[in-house]
Amino acid sequence: MTMQMTQPAPVATPPRRLTPGDIAARTTSHNSLRETISQTMSMAWRATKKMRRNPEQFFDVTIQPLLFTAMFAYLLGGGLSGSVEAYLPLVIPGILAQTALTACMATGVQLREDMEKGVFDRFKSLPMARIAPLAGPMIADLLRYAIASTLTFVTGIAMGYRPGGGVAGVAMAIVLTMIAGWSLAWVFTWVGTLARSAQSVQGISMMIMFPLTFMSNALVPVETLPSWLAAFVKVNPVSYVVTATRDLANDGTVTGHVGWALVACAAVIAVFAPLSVRSYKRHL
Amino acid sequence: MNHIPAVHAEGLVKSFGDFRAVDGVDLHVDQGEIYGVLGPNGAGKTTMLKMLATLLPIDGGRAEIFGVDVRRDPHRTRQLLGVTGQYASVDENLTANENLWLFGRLQGVSSRTSRATAAQLLEQFGLQEAANKPISQFSGGMRRRLDLAASLITRPPLIFLDEPTTGLDPRTRGQMWDTIRELVAGGCTVLLTTQYLDEADQLADRIAVIDRGRKVAEGTPDELKASVGNSTLRLRLTDAAEQTVAADVVRRLLGEDPVLSPESGRLNVALDAADRAADVLISLREAGIGITSVSVDAPTLDEVFLALTGHDTGDSVDPSATADSRQLEVAR
Ligand SMILES: Nc1ncnc2c1ncn2[C@@H]1O[C@H](COP(=O)(O)OP(=O)(O)O)[C@@H](O)[C@H]1O
Ligand SMILES: [Mg+2]
Numbered sequence: 001m002t003m004q005m006t007q008p009a010p011v012a013t014p015p016r017r018l019t020p021g022d023i024a025a026r027t028t029s030h031n032s033l034r035e036t037i038s039q040t041m042s043m044a045w046r047a048t049k050k051m052r053r054n055p056e057q058f059f060d061v062t063i064q065p066l067l068f069t070a071m072f073a074y075l076l077g078g079g080l081s082g083s084v085e086a087y088l089p090l091v092i093p094g095i096l097a098q099t100a101l102t103a104c105m106a107t108g109v110q111l112r113e114d115m116e117k118g119v120f121d122r123f124k125s126l127p128m129a130r131i132a133p134l135a136g137p138m139i140a141d142l143l144r145y146a147i148a149s150t151l152t153f154v155t156g157i158a159m160g161y162r163p164g165g166g167v168a169g170v171a172m173a174i175v176l177t178m179i180a181g182w183s184l185a186w187v188f189t190w191v192g193t194l195a196r197s198a199q200s201v202q203g204i205s206m207m208i209m210f211p212l213t214f215m216s217n218a219l220v221p222v223e224t225l226p227s228w229l230a231a232f233v234k235v236n237p238v239s240y241v242v243t244a245t246r247d248l249a250n251d252g253t254v255t256g257h258v259g260w261a262l263v264a265c266a267a268v269i270a271v272f273a274p275l276s277v278r279s280y281k282r283h284l
Numbered sequence: 285m286n287h288i289p290a291v292h293a294e295g296l297v298k299s300f301g302d303f304r305a306v307d308g309v310d311l312h313v314d315q316g317e318i319y320g321v322l323g324p325n326g327a328g329k330t331t332m333l334k335m336l337a338t339l340l341p342i343d344g345g346r347a348e349i350f351g352v353d354v355r356r357d358p359h360r361t362r363q364l365l366g367v368t369g370q371y372a373s374v375d376e377n378l379t380a381n382e383n384l385w386l387f388g389r390l391q392g393v394s395s396r397t398s399r400a401t402a403a404q405l406l407e408q409f410g411l412q413e414a415a416n417k418p419i420s421q422f423s424g425g426m427r428r429r430l431d432l433a434a435s436l437i438t439r440p441p442l443i444f445l446d447e448p449t450t451g452l453d454p455r456t457r458g459q460m461w462d463t464i465r466e467l468v469a470g471g472c473t474v475l476l477t478t479q480y481l482d483e484a485d486q487l488a489d490r491i492a493v494i495d496r497g498r499k500v501a502e503g504t505p506d507e508l509k510a511s512v513g514n515s516t517l518r519l520r521l522t523d524a525a526e527q528t529v530a531a532d533v534v535r536r537l538l539g540e541d542p543v544l545s546p547e548s549g550r551l552n553v554a555l556d557a558a559d560r561a562a563d564v565l566i567s568l569r570e571a572g573i574g575i576t577s578v579s580v581d582a583p584t585l586d587e588v589f590l591a592l593t594g595h596d597t598g599d600s601v602d603p604s605a606t607a608d609s610r611q612l613e614v615a616r
Binding site for chain 1: 351
């Protein structure tokens, strides 16, 4: 015998036809919270793979902290605080917030680019919670905020900054920056689902980012500002975050400012997360 | 029997501004069937599939997938479908393995099962060697196969395939056809779109012909081909000036108007059976008309179209103008 069956031939039964009962049994009416979280984490996993294969995505969180810390400290330090060393405790937390904001701006641009790819057609056709493709990459971006804030501190310390809050204070400041970055990223994610192209996301995000960072207390003390500007600076959520970060890093104390910063972050999420999901769904 | 149709749609409409891309299509696909939607570029095939797959809102009419209302219950609908789009919808940043694993995880398959199914599918589709290569190194045929594999990871009972073989070479295309047949043998229902009559003919149990967003014909491949004759005789005359005489000979013999292209001396005519070609050739010889080339082929989509709609598949052509020029040719 030259030919031998290695497997028994499949018995030819006619495939079973599905009844309404079968359909009800193999489908669910919505995603449970657990499923939603699992899907979000899978999308986060996808984003980390993407980051690892496109290392240029790390430029903004590596070059910018080094450049901005040195630039602003030497540029403004003498004028504003008398010396670079005296300015560092003021400016480092500010640059921290600024870098986190730039990093979350990239979230929106990348989401928009991603949404134009063929694979998003498949994501849309899957019974996946609509928040997962948005929240997943944002969770992966926590890594970017962590890198950016650590590098900012390292640069500052190299330039002579001695955070009074010690290791614990600095660690808490980094965590707060990550929370703030994640919250504010929802604003840019919303822009990402809204705009027509990645370029327009970039443009609109710049227009949001510049006033948010520069019209805050990130680089200058509020007292030096004209009253109309101070009014905006005081309600700007970035100012809350910067003040809270200063309290944590410089004094190591969890002040009321930290509480207010968290409230501001929660408010941003409460407004922009539902807006983003709604706008993403409309793309379908 | 208590079973339900895989797809049931009535009066589907999709408008883009004033333009109706899908204009009142009814569709009924039974379980276990391969149903082919045949139409030229721009006919509205993709738009129709996207509506059924919850990827585009349905503007008018209604659709059910296994009895589930697509508009009212998109989440349930998505759990019953695997969609393979016209353009590759896999992640370029991931390997084949990672893609399949991810799509399994996103649909609630456990990590371990997802990995096992991915390996099994990659083997079934002849991709195991490329399992850990980036997708950017894949050929067109490999991408299509991976795309189809990605739709199968949860073993959905209904698969949508949008032009599964457009752009593939004949060998890869044959492999894809075999794969589709295996799916159906395993109990799947397949709704596919195509621009090729031979593909619909090879695969589909039933075919709907779509033109400008409307269904212009429906039936088994045999029924459809019978409407244009089972094959087409194509002749090229030595002397283009003899075309009218030749056309008369053919008309008298077959009772059918041939299609002429005066500038090239070509003459095409539908045949009920391929062996009628011999009769035509003999009659032409008896009439003293010289022939430079002869072929008998299956009808093309163009010819089916011409027969069904009175215009060809050219996207931009105004139908009345085409019909007129055809009459002119015939009359000349
Ligand atoms: N998003 C859209 N906006 C405007 N017109 C569209 C859009 N999608 C498709 N169309 C038009 O609808 C028609 C049908 O397109 P499509 O369904 O892709 O055809 P097919 O898949 O049969 O080639 C085409 O004329 C196409 O230009
Ligand atoms: Mg198409």
